[in-house]
Amino acid sequence: MSSNEKTALTKTGQPVKKLSKADLDKMSLYSVIEQSAFSFERMQAMGFTESMLPAFKKMYGDSKEDISEFMTYNMEFVNTEPHMATFMMGLILSMEEKGEDRKVIEGIRNGLFGPLAGVGDTIFWFTVLPISAAICCSLAQDGSVLGPILYIAIWFLAAISRILFGRLGYTLGTKLVTSMSEYTKYLTEAAGILGVMVVGGLIPSYVSIAFSEDLAFGMEGTTVQSVFDNVIPNLLPLCAVFLIYWLFKKKANVLAIIIGIIVVSILLSFLGWM
Amino acid sequence: MEITLIQGLLLLVVGFICGVDQCWEAFYWFRPMVVSFFAGIVLGDIQLGVACGAVAELSYLGLLTVGGTVPPDPLMAGMMTVVIAYTTGQSPDAAIGLSLPFALLAQWLGIMWNTVFVALAHRGDELAKKADTAGFRATVYFGIFVKAATTGVVVFLCSYALQTPIQMFVNAFPTWLIHGFEVAGGILPAVGLGLLLMVMLKTQNVAYLFLGFVMATFLEMTNVLPIAIVGAALAYINFSHEKKADDVAALMKSGSVAVMGDDDNEL
Numbered sequence: 001m002s003s004n005e006k007t008a009l010t011k012t013g014q015p016v017k018k019l020s021k022a023d024l025d026k027m028s029l030y031s032v033i034e035q036s037a038f039s040f041e042r043m044q045a046m047g048f049t050e051s052m053l054p055a056f057k058k059m060y061g062d063s064k065e066d067i068s069e070f071m072t073y074n075m076e077f078v079n080t081e082p083h084m085a086t087f088m089m090g091l092i093l094s095m096e097e098k099g100e101d102r103k104v105i106e107g108i109r110n111g112l113f114g115p116l117a118g119v120g121d122t123i124f125w126f127t128v129l130p131i132s133a134a135i136c137c138s139l140a141q142d143g144s145v146l147g148p149i150l151y152i153a154i155w156f157l158a159a160i161s162r163i164l165f166g167r168l169g170y171t172l173g174t175k176l177v178t179s180m181s182e183y184t185k186y187l188t189e190a191a192g193i194l195g196v197m198v199v200g201g202l203i204p205s206y207v208s209i210a211f212s213e214d215l216a217f218g219m220e221g222t223t224v225q226s227v228f229d230n231v232i233p234n235l236l237p238l239c240a241v242f243l244i245y246w247l248f249k250k251k252a253n254v255l256a257i258i259i260g261i262i263v264v265s266i267l268l269s270f271l272g273w274m
Numbered sequence: 275m276e277i278t279l280i281q282g283l284l285l286l287v288v289g290f291i292c293g294v295d296q297c298w299e300a301f302y303w304f305r306p307m308v309v310s311f312f313a314g315i316v317l318g319d320i321q322l323g324v325a326c327g328a329v330a331e332l333s334y335l336g337l338l339t340v341g342g343t344v345p346p347d348p349l350m351a352g353m354m355t356v357v358i359a360y361t362t363g364q365s366p367d368a369a370i371g372l373s374l375p376f377a378l379l380a381q382w383l384g385i386m387w388n389t390v391f392v393a394l395a396h397r398g399d400e401l402a403k404k405a406d407t408a409g410f411r412a413t414v415y416f417g418i419f420v421k422a423a424t425t426g427v428v429v430f431l432c433s434y435a436l437q438t439p440i441q442m443f444v445n446a447f448p449t450w451l452i453h454g455f456e457v458a459g460g461i462l463p464a465v466g467l468g469l470l471l472m473v474m475l476k477t478q479n480v481a482y483l484f485l486g487f488v489m490a491t492f493l494e495m496t497n498v499l500p501i502a503i504v505g506a507a508l509a510y511i512n513f514s515h516e517k518k519a520d521d522v523a524a525l526m527k528s529g530s531v532a533v534m535g536d537d538d539n540e541l
Binding site for chain 1: 297298299300301302303305307308310311320321324325327328331332388389390391392394395398399401402403404405407410411413414415416417418450451453454457458460461462464465467468469470471472474475476479480482483484485486487488489490491492499501502504505506508509510512513516517
């Protein structure tokens with residue numbers, strides 16, 4: 001090698017090709033499909049994987065083993081705000097380009113998407129959507145076609161802003177990665193801490209279970225829900241997550257769990273408990 | 275006014291195109307503002323479409339799909355508000371209320387596909403094992419097509435063919451049944467989180483789960499970012515402590531012989 005920087009090799013011994021800026025931008029635009037084939041089990045995993053595949057194949061050629069490994073870890077559960085997904089794709093591809101240990105990339109991927117979802121939701125769902133809707137609705141209420149046309153234009157720009165998010169993730173990634181390789185062991189651990197803590201934080205806001213306010217507990221004025229709330233609020237969502245986690249540990253089927261939840265919910269609603 | 279067969283078929287196309295975008299949430303064509311606009315163009319009453327779009331967009335602003343939840347369907351709400359206003363001559367304000375059963379129907383269809391598509395993910399796992407990228411792409415596109423086609427067909431049926439019967443049917447649902455689905459919708463995200471913990475949770479980091487949980491429960495936060503920052507800080511603290519411990523251990527190992535030697539000399 002002429003340069004000091006070592007070039008990563010594929011499992012078939014070929015050097016990993018670098019992504020051009022055009023390749024990266026193409027990937028970012030293609031990532032509009034990120035939420036395709038959404039399912040309750042893996043959420044965005046399929047579209048997330050598919051978005052990166054063409055770019056990944058540019059780098060790794062037809063090295064089946066690499067493609068399979070790459071697809072497998074990206075098929076794990078992922079759910080984030082779509083623009084932030086593109087940011088993560090840029091980051092992941094820059095690390096793949098450097099031949100970083102896939103265990104580390106996997107850890108970063110799994111630890112990052114939750115916090116990034118918060119950032120993306122704040123920008124797009126809670127800022128751009130209300131403001132654009134407020135402006136365009138005020139135009140449309142007078143029957144002006146400018147309302148919907150402006151709305152379409154704003155969100156078109158938001159959609160193609162993925163190019164910026166992809167580049168940001170990619171450049172940030174290459175800087176991060178050079179100093180990372182010696183800290184592999186620590187990083188996996190740190191990503192685990194960050195990820196698990198964020199999951200803990202997501203439980204109260206994502207999962208909602210509460211008994212009906214009419215469901216009394218013995219004494220007058222005491223509801224079953226208030227008893228739980230006095231122990232700790234959101235106790236039921238926390239228990240639900242752990243119960244489901246435990247069922248998964250026992251190798252329970254995802255579909256059975258989902259159908260079970262629906263059946264139990266309807267039953268509880270029928271009894272007037274929830 | 276009556277919706278002709280051709281208009282019904284064109285509404286099917288609008289439903290399909292906006293349905294594709296609903297899978298992606300990329301261009302926001304699934305929002306009532308845009309769906310109603312297109313429906314107004316098809317029905318030849320753009321003014322009505324734009325006005326209905328404004329009402330429906332505001333009504334469904336708070337119902338967000340944040341975090342993989344499925345709210346009453348904004349696409350169907352936007353579509354049916356225009357259709358009902360157009361066919362019955364009601365005002366957009368009245369039509370938005372009447373469109374709710376259809377939005378709920380589409381919501382349940384959405385939940386159904388999100389459940390059925392677990393099978394696609396499992397197929398994706400097999401294809402990943404075989405590194406079959408062409409098959410993988412086809413599976414993803416199949417998912418988009420099925421979901422968008424369902425939306426298109428449902429739009430056609432509700433607008434042209436089955437408008438009255440479906441409304442009667444949904445209205446006949448007892449409230450406990452509808453509420454039961456709402457309760458389930460609140461619990462279902464726990465499945466995703468439980469799955470995530472399967473990958474990440476270890477005995478040495480379970481304490482952080484409770485830390486994040488307690489923060490989110492007792493502190494007022496609009497999003498999970500503050501927890502992520504604290505999590506990153508704690509991860510860094512943990513890292514620097516471990517690094518120091520490992521460095522000292524490494525130093526002890528390599529340096530211990532020399533230190534012992536010095537002691538021997540002095541004695």
